[in-house]
Amino acid sequence: MEASAARAIPAKDYKSDYKPVWCPGCGDFSVLSSITKAFAELGLPREETAVISGIGCSSRIPAYTSVYGFHGVHGRALALATGLKVARPELTVVATGGDGDGFSIGGNHFLHAARRNADITYVVMDNQVYGMTKGQASPTTSPDWEKSKLTPHGTGVSPFQPLAIALASGANYIARGFSGDPNGVARLIAEAIQHPGFSLVQVLSPCVTFRPEQRDWKEITREATVPYTDDTGRAARRLMTDDGFNTGVLFKGNRPIYQPSLEQSSTTEDLERAFQV
Amino acid sequence: MSSNTVSIAITGAGGAGVMTAGQSLLDAAAKAGWYGLMTRSSGPQIRGGEAAAFLRLSPRPVGCPDDRYDVLFAFDWMNVERFSAEIPLDEKSVIICDAAAGDAPEVMTKSGARLVSLPLKDTVKSIPGGRVNMIGLGILAALSGVPMKAVDAVVDDALARKGKEALAASKAGVQAGFEMAKAINVDEIALDASGGSEKGRWSISGNEAAGCGAIRGGVRFVAAYPITPATEILEWLAPNLEKVGGTLVQAEDELASVNMIIGGSFGGKPSLTATSGPGLALMTEAIGLSVASETPIVIVNVMRGGPSTGIPTKSEQSDLNIALNGLHGDAPHIVTAANSIADCLSTTQWTVHLSEKLQAAAIVLSDQSLGQSRAIIDKPVDSGLVAEREVVADGVKDYNRYAVTPSGVSPMAIPGTRGGEYVADGLEHSPLGRPSSAAGDHTIQLDKRERKLTQFDFGDRWADVDGDGDLVVITWGSSTAPAAEACERARAEGISTRMISLRLLTPAQASRLEGLLKGVKKILIVEQSHSKQFYRYLRAEYDLPHDAEVRVFKRPGPLPIRPGELLSEIRSWS
Known part of the structure; x- marks a missing residue:
């Protein structure tokens, strides 16, 4: 996709004038900028682009952009995005949301969207907490996090591994970024949009309100030193030793894409002939 | 019991070919220019297990199973008791079974139906590659009055791909069935096959x-x-x-x-x-x-x-x-x-x-x-009604997706439309589509979403209304066919009845239904539910005449509501 000079739109014009509900210091401000930067870099026509989300802090993003959008129900962004993409393959469809929306209530759709491998980009802002409901453990929360009233002794449950599950399920592009590096995340998103099939970009996006310790993420995250692979076995081995803070592209595959043809070959009258006695 | 219709039940174990025989008989009746209906029933097994095909054939359109069966054709007696409640028989019915299948169970014979035991398995031995269900097809076609050439045409269509031998075996089976049927007195069952045409039928x-x-x-x-x-x-x-x-x-x-x-x-x-x-x-x-x-x-x-x-x-x-x-x-x-x-x-x-x-x-x-x-x-007439969504044109300016309009319908922007970019939202929103928890926006949008349904003129399709009389049957969905047939039979007996079948359940067309019920003294509500869901809905949404007596005929599934039961209800009330 080449940006045409005539249609070039600055990144800021992909933002709406509507003020986000996020807390000061939230990582999602930066991810919003990365998304609009990626759109600008690719020169996406606004009317041909859609951002689809479910429910949660990060799922508010569609309203903060100036493209088409759908803010649906909790956990179903990928299903809605799949319907849109299959029905309108010429559109660029980006789904956004958080770890609770995508991996807990929407976990089944995550598996099957990766498996189906429609050409959708999924940007997950992972802060390991439910922010909108004021601080409960999410699927990616570590088992010993005891700050939630809902799980005062920690969840005791192993965290969800989004990258490993995406890889195992059939995603075609898998990357991780950190919201503290907005340009890096923008590059990942732009590449994910361009890469055919289902693309997952997990963005570590701190919740400074309920997980203030995540401010340390800027010290912990590091760009992976190993380049991406197109080999699922190699990618799986890398994930075995991954501590969740390596950023960059893990996997770029070439798995078959789901996009049924929408060519018409018959009329309704033709179909109805089958019913004639 | 209504005249000019024949009802046949076919039962047997999985693999006996019950559904093929039933489907072929229906198809043959269609070729002969008749109308017909075939419902299926089966046990809980995914494959195999007992199965039943219920057919009703007539020169006139058929909407539901009849009150009783003229013929029960049993390939065998496997688990037939599971279907017994679905197969009402009487002393005028005929039960045809294979002599090799053993004694007919009491649950079937206690109806007083005439039992005819035929050497089906023995006969099929003399037909190389033959199958019992084709003999059954022949017998049932003969009993119903379906001409052999119509059955042959169906067998030709169905088996053309399976080769000459399979085709010949099937036709021989059908012919043997027609021969065997001569031994059964068919006169009171068979329909008149003349004059029908399959043209324009589906x-x-x-x-x-x-x-x-x-x-x-x-x-x-x-x-x-x-x-x-x-x-x-x-x-x-x-x-x-x-x-x-x-x-x-x-x-x-x-x-x-x-x-x-x-x-x-x-x-x-x-x-x-x-x-x-x-x-x-x-x-x-x-x-x-x-x-x-x-x-x-x-x-x-x-x-x-x-x-x-x-x-x-x-x-x-x-x-x-x-x-x-x-x-x-x-x-x-x-x-x-x-x-x-x-x-x-x-x-x-x-x-x-x-x-x-x-x-x-x-x-x-x-x-x-x-x-x-x-x-x-x-063939259903095409109403020509198609999807016509109100949309905005490319290049629209100052677009408000949820703009307040008199009709309540606001033109939609479809992705690809420049200037129409908006966010569809499950959050309550302003006319522009921005999330809003303001009381004013909520009321405006609630009103708008209600108005677009309440102000729309749904036309005549909201209900099917038939007949006239101060006894009114109100029903819906699949209960309509038995209700319509009951009303028709009642009218033939001189009892004037009106039938109303609601097609549009919500938004309720209160003034339309209330208009039809003005002055009505007897209302019979017919539905297939245990808790009178339809009755409660009618009570909630419509002002039924205060001086009318309202009765409810309701029964849960799985047994179908039969026209005769409703007719008895109507008779007992007039």
Whole structure:
């Protein structure tokens, strides 16, 4: 996709004038900028682009952009995005949301969207907490996090591994970024949009309100030193030793894409002939 | 019992060829120019197990099974007691069975029906490659009065691909059956086969009809999850949508399928899913999203016995409550009901039109007895009603997706439209589409979403009204056919009755129904539910005449409501 000079739109014009509900210091401000930067870099026509989300802090993003959008129900962004993409393959469809929306209530759709491998980009802002409901453990929360009233002794449950599950399920592009590096995340998103099939970009996006310790993420995250692979076995081995803070592209595959043809070959009258006695 | 109709039940173990014999007989009757209906019943086994085909043939259109069966043809007696309640027999009935199958069980013979035992297995031995079910087909065709040439034509069509030998064996079996039938006194059963023509007739199931109506209405995107008894809608749509430039996605569950069609519809494609009770229950949250975001979708719900897994393979009209009232919040939507197999086509088509026109969520209620039965019908006339969504033109300025309009319908921007970029939202919103928790915005949008349904003129399709009289039968869906037949028989006896079958259940057309009920003294409400769901709905939505006596004939599934039972009810009241 080449940006045409005539249609070039600055990144800021992909933002709406509507003020986000996020807390000061939230990582999602930066991810919003990365998304609009990626759109600008690719020169996406606004009317041909859609951002689809479910429910949660990060799922508010569609309203903060100036493209088409759908803010649906909790956990179903990928299903809605799949319907849109299959029905309108010429559109660029980006789904956004958080770890609770995508991996807990929407976990089944995550598996099957990766498996189906429609050409959708999924940007997950992972802060390991439910922010909108004021601080409960999410699927990616570590088992010993005891700050939630809902799980005062920690969840005791192993965290969800989004990258490993995406890889195992059939995603075609898998990357991780950190919201503290907005340009890096923008590059990942732009590449994910361009890469055919289902693309997952997990963005570590701190919740400074309920997980203030995540401010340390800027010290912990590091760009992976190993380049991406197109080999699922190699990618799986890398994930075995991954501590969740390596950023960059893990996997770029070439798995078959789901996009049924929408060519018409018959009329309704033709179909109805089958019913004639 | 009504004249000029013949009813046949065929039962047997899996693999006996019950369904093939039944289907071939129906097809042959169609070739002979008759109408007919075939319903299926089977045990809980996925494959094999006992099966039953119930047929009713007539020179006149057939809407429901009759009160009784003229003939029970039993290939064997395996688990036949499972069907005994579905096969009312009497002393005028004939039970035909294989001499090799052993004694007929008492549950079948206690009716007083004449038992005719024939050497079916022995006869088939003399036909190389022959099958008992083809002999059965021959016997039943002969008893019904279907000419042999019509049966031969059907066998030709069905077996042409299987080679000359298979064809010859089948035809020999049919001929042997015709010969054997001579030994049975057929005069009182057989219909007059003269004068009929198959021209302009269709053979179609309710589920196929719903699929066809969807495509006629303009549906081009379907996402769905398989569920009994709705799956055939999807299996018909998958290959056929593809031919007209649409597509069907098999989703991972019903939560996905309903959200996928919201996505497809947001993209501008008229979108539909089909399901049954458990699936509809899973979809209700997202149907609310369709209502709030004003993204039109259609859900065809083919009802089965409930609650929970219930009786998946049998019919019941018990999803009325959830279809009408299952959504959270104040969520005005459309619920329609198909009242015949043919009407599965026209009502689905109409509902697609309404949903798109009003940017509304719409549920079409069908049920197992309509969906999985096959009928010979006159080709349904195309109403010409198609999806016509009000949209804005490319380059629109100062666009407000949820602008307040007198009709309540606000023109929609389809992705690809420059200047129309908006965010569809399940959050309450301002006219611009921005999330809003302001009391004013909430009231304005609630009013608008209600107004677009209440102010719309739904025309004459809201109900089928037949006959005149101060006894009025009010019914809906698949209960319509037995009610209509009961009213017709009552009229023939000089009892004047009017029948009203509601097709549009919500928004309720209160003034229209109340107008029809003015001065009426007797109201008989007919429905197939245990808790009188339809009666309660009528009480809630309409002002029934205060001085009218209201009776309810209700029964849960799986047994069908038979016209004779309703006729007795009407007689006892006049």
